Amino acid sequence: MDILGATLRVCVDDLEAAVPFYERLAGAPALRFGRGGVEVAAVGCFLLMSGPESELEVLRKVTATIAVTDVDEAYKRLTELGADVLAGPLATPVGRNLIALHPDGSVYEYAETADRRP
Numbered sequence: 001m002d003i004l005g006a007t008l009r010v011c012v013d014d015l016e017a018a019v020p021f022y023e024r025l026a027g028a029p030a031l032r033f034g035r036g037g038v039e040v041a042a043v044g045c046f047l048l049m050s051g052p053e054s055e056l057e058v059l060r061k062v063t064a065t066i067a068v069t070d071v072d073e074a075y076k077r078l079t080e081l082g083a084d085v086l087a088g089p090l091a092t093p094v095g096r097n098l099i100a101l102h103p104d105g106s107v108y109e110y111a112e113t114a115d116r117r118p
Contacts, residue, residue: 001068001069001070001073001074001076001077002068002069002070003066003067003068004067004068004069005045005066005067006045006064006065006066006067007042007045007046007047007064007065007066007067007111008045008046008047008064009047009049009059009060009062009063009064009065010022010046010047010048010049011049011050011056011059011060012048012049012050013050014050015039015041015048015049015050018041018048018050019041019043019048022041022043022044022046022048023043025043025044025046026043026044026045026046027044028043028044029043030042030043030048031043031094033093033094034093035092035093036051036055037051037052037055038050038051038052038055038056038059039051042094047065061107062099062107062108062109063106063107063108064108064109065097065108065109065110065111066108066109066110066111067111067112067113068110068111068112069112070112071088071089071095071096071097071098071110071111071112072089074098074100074110074112075088075089075098075110078098078100078110081103082103083100083101083102083103084100084101085098085099085100085101086099086100086101086107087099092111094111094113095111095112095113096111096112097109097110097111097112098110
C-alpha cells in the first residue's frame with residue numbers, strides 16, 4: 001500500500017459560501033458530489049462537507065482521509081497491524097474507501113480514486 005497524501009476534512013455551515021475561498025486558496029476548482037444527505041466539495045487537499053448535524057457528527061469523528069493506491073491492500077495492511085476496519089471497502093462516487101480505527105483510537109478514511117484503478 002502506497003500512501004499518496006492526506007485530505008483535510010472541513011465541516012462548513014454554508015458550502016456555497018465556503019467553496020470560492022478554498023478554490024482560490026488551493027488554485028483548483030471544486031469537485032462536487034453528494035453522499036447521503038451531505039454535500040461535499042473536494043478542493044485541492046481540502047474536503048468540505050455540509051449537511052444535517054446528525055450526519056456531520058459522524059463525519060467529524062474521522063481525523064483525515066488518506067489517499068492510497070489500493071484500498072484492498074490498505075485493508076490487508078491495516079488488519080495485519082491491528083486496526084479494526086469499521087466500514088468497507090465500499091464504492092463511492094469518486095472511487096473506493098474504507099474507514100479504520102487505529103489501535104490508538106484514531107479513525108481514518110482510506111480512499112483510492114477511480115482514476116487510480118487499472
